[in-house]
Amino acid sequence: MLTVYGHPISSFTWKALIALYENDTPFDFITVDQSTYADFIAKWPMGKFPILIDSDRKKMVTETSVIIEHGGKRPDPPALAHAAVRAAVAKARDLAPSLPLFAGGKSFGGRMTSQAQTKEPLPHVRGLVFFGFPLHPAGKPSDERATHLSDIRLPMLFLQGENDALASLDLLKPVVARLGERAALKLVPHADHSFHVPAKTGRTDADVLNEILDAAAAWMLGRD
Incomplete structure (x- = not known):
């Protein structure tokens, strides 16, 4: 119960x-x-x-x-999630063909985007942005979910809370390091998987959201 x-x-x-x-x-x-x-x-x-x-x-x-x-219920199967990623990328390209195109997502969405890229490169996408990459289930540290990332040739940005229960930093930092110049890691102090921070930090969740969005924007502009 x-x-x-x-x-x-x-x-x-x-x-x-x-x-x-x-x-x-x-x-x-x-x-x-x-x-x-x-x-x-x-x-x-x-x-x-x-x-x-x-x-x-x-x-x-x-x-x-x-x-x-x-x-919750089991997430959508990977094949369906990959198709959704491709549809979103195609729609973004149709709506703004003159703008640089980046793909990614929060948690499961980011992971499925990375898998879709390894299956077949996402057209016109210049880089991937992961908001809280779910490296492993809570309480079960492992880096198996990152194995496929080595096959991605695009630049990647990992935005991660330091207290994320789904991404032990002892595992995530080596994963990013192995990806070399293709990958960058931005850590948010005290933040969990939802990028929530305790009130005692003196910061609000809105402050953190602005921080990670500014970091993502700056990184993407640097790829243009």
Whole structure:
């Protein structure tokens, strides 16, 4: 059984809840308030919500994007995702034929874009931008998902949170280093897979979003 602890006015709580509702995933929801706070803190002393408790697997998930992955349905099969990437690239080319074209995506979308490029080069694409490349499942460090990246001849930019549960830096940094001059890595201090940062950093998620978008824009301009 799945149990989610969160609060109705928390945007991150709703990101997780919407995914669970859309996937018809059964779960119990507990609002973190004065009556439940002690129980919540006992389970997760960091005090950040939402968290998901999977009693069947005896597992706790503490990051919104990983909750979505944990409780959601299986993603689209790779062949379908690759076709979607190619359709998006073709549409972008049709809409703005005079502009430099770059491809990429967030998490699964970026990974599928990289796979599509290795299957058959994406027409007119000058580089790939990965917003939170999902190097491995949460809690299962591995770099197997990066094996195909060595076959990509395009420039690549990895935008990654330092606290990303889906990309151990001990594994990601060597992956990027092995790609040589083709790859660049931009790390966001304190950010998780969703690029969320704790309030104690004095920064907002909007600040982080502006930072990574500026970094992506500067990198793409440098490839023009």
